[in-house]
Amino acid sequence: MSDTPTGVVDLLGVLAYAELTAFLRLAEDAASLAPSLTDRAALSDLAAVEHRHFRLLRDRLAEVGVDPEEAMAPFVDALDAWHAQTRPADWLEALVKAYVGTGISMDFYREAARRVDPGTAALVEEALADEGRSEFAVERVRAALKTDPKVSGRLALWARRLVGEALSQAHRVAAVRPALAALLVEAGDGEDLPEIGRMFARLTEAHGKRMAALGLTPGP
Amino acid sequence: MSDTPTGVVDLLGVLAYAELTAFLRLAEDAASLAPSLTDRAALSDLAAVEHRHFRLLRDRLAEVGVDPEEAMAPFVDALDAWHAQTRPADWLEALVKAYVGTGISMDFYREAARRVDPGTAALVEEALADEGRSEFAVERVRAALKTDPKVSGRLALWARRLVGEALSQAHRVAAVRPALAALLVEAGDGEDLPEIGRMFARLTEAHGKRMAALGLTPGP
Numbered sequence: 541m542s543d544t545p546t547g548v549v550d551l552l553g554v555l556a557y558a559e560l561t562a563f564l565r566l567a568e569d570a571a572s573l574a575p576s577l578t579d580r581a582a583l584s585d586l587a588a589v590e591h592r593h594f595r596l597l598r599d600r601l602a603e604v605g606v607d608p609e610e611a612m613a614p615f616v617d618a619l620d621a622w623h624a625q626t627r628p629a630d631w632l633e634a635l636v637k638a639y640v641g642t643g644i645s646m647d648f649y650r651e652a653a654r655r656v657d658p659g660t661a662a663l664v665e666e667a668l669a670d671e672g673r674s675e676f677a678v679e680r681v682r683a684a685l686k687t688d689p690k691v692s693g694r695l696a697l698w699a700r701r702l703v704g705e706a707l708s709q710a711h712r713v714a715a716v717r718p719a720l721a722a723l724l725v726e727a728g729d730g731e732d733l734p735e736i737g738r739m740f741a742r743l744t745e746a747h748g749k750r751m752a753a754l755g756l757t758p759g760p
Numbered sequence: 761m762s763d764t765p766t767g768v769v770d771l772l773g774v775l776a777y778a779e780l781t782a783f784l785r786l787a788e789d790a791a792s793l794a795p796s797l798t799d800r801a802a803l804s805d806l807a808a809v810e811h812r813h814f815r816l817l818r819d820r821l822a823e824v825g826v827d828p829e830e831a832m833a834p835f836v837d838a839l840d841a842w843h844a845q846t847r848p849a850d851w852l853e854a855l856v857k858a859y860v861g862t863g864i865s866m867d868f869y870r871e872a873a874r875r876v877d878p879g880t881a882a883l884v885e886e887a888l889a890d891e892g893r894s895e896f897a898v899e900r901v902r903a904a905l906k907t908d909p910k911v912s913g914r915l916a917l918w919a920r921r922l923v924g925e926a927l928s929q930a931h932r933v934a935a936v937r938p939a940l941a942a943l944l945v946e947a948g949d950g951e952d953l954p955e956i957g958r959m960f961a962r963l964t965e966a967h968g969k970r971m972a973a974l975g976l977t978p979g980p
Contacts, residue, residue: 557797563804567787577829577836581780581818584811587787591808598801609797616797 542605548656550720553611555649555667556597561619563590569634586673593667600663614717618709625705632684633698639677641702643750647743648710652723681754696756762825768876770940773831775869775887776817781839783810789854806893813887820883834937838929845925852904853918859897861922863970867963868930872943901974916976
């Protein structure tokens with residue numbers, strides 16, 4: 541039996557499954573949506589990065605005496621549901637999902653990592669490293685918008701849906717994993733409301749920056 | 761323009777695309793067929809190995825001044841057709857494909873690498889390294905056959921189909937890429953027949969060993 545706090549095991553477990561599924565979904569998108577072999581290879585590279593991150597987390601779970609499968613299991617339904625409800629219809633949607641959808645999910649994990657021990661926090665930070673994902677997506681989406689500006693409305697709606705589904709699944713996870721939820725918000729009393737507000741302000745700001753980077757927000 | 765011989769560029773190109781698609785197909789099988797999270801993660805690990813091998817080959821192509829996409833392009837149809845015609849229906853078929861189907865394909869590439877410069881040969885050998893793929897498949901298939909011996913007939917037929925489709929696609933590739941075919945058999949005169957015979961004897965023997973390792977051949 542591990543003496544690692546439940547919240548930490550939950551964080552490692554949810555993030556491990558998030559990385560494993562991100563790996564598999566990016567590979568699927570690379571196989572089925574990439575418009576060229578070069579793009580297919582490039583998205584495959586990004587998928588492989590997620591796999592490396594998955595291994596870091598799985599190894600840490602094993603190291604602290606937790607069965608990785610058991611740690612991941614509670615989060616399978618919510619994360620699978622997120623992917624099922626945000627299946628990209630084309631290459632541009634896949635890129636926006638890889639950047640905006642993954643981005644806000646990663647921000648949630650980063651918020652949770654603010655309240656764990658420094659060793660876990662460093663590992664989570666490593667597992668959340670971007671490694672070219674954003675740059676690739678931003679570059680390709682901006683180029684596409686330049687060629688065909690009218691696609692921006694559809695992509696902006698798509699991004700909104702990605703975020704809505706992410707929030708809805710985060711809520712679902714928080715409801716059944718109180719120890720993990722407590723890493724995001726100290727549970728129990730009204731004192732937390734300002735901190736919750738600040739957290740959502742940070743998430744919203746980071747999301748807005750990503751949308752702007754893609755060229756999906758109205759100019760000043 | 762690269763001064764690398766066409767046969768070598770073809771070998772690097774076909775192998776690069778073979779590794780890229782092996783990566784994507786293993787990821788797909790991991791996502792859709794794995795019976796547990798542990799198996800899904802294990803097959804994902806094997807997929808990631810193929811991706812590493814793909815990078816080796818792509819980097820080498822770039823290094824010798826060849827566009828990887830151009831080098832891979834002539835082989836896309838044949839390899840995609842192979843995968844389309846050998847889509848596993850379940851987890852055991854996926855494992856047999858990962859071992860027997862990939863095994864015989866790799867043997868073909870290994871044969872071709874016998875007639876290239878030592879630097880290319882060493883790189884191809886590195887890209888063909890097994891890294892646990894066989895062990896994983898053999899262990900799982902043998903365990904399944906122990907539980908349910910009557911599945912062996914179906915899997916033996918499946919293996920035969922994998923090999924038949926591989927031969928048929930190899931023939932198709934050889935017909936359009938003579939420089940690559942010449943690496944397998946010195947083209948042009950009847951002198952080669954004994955060597956072709958020996959090559960098929962080697963391929964057949966290696967295939968037989970894999971079938972026996974899986975427990976899919978009748979005992980003595």
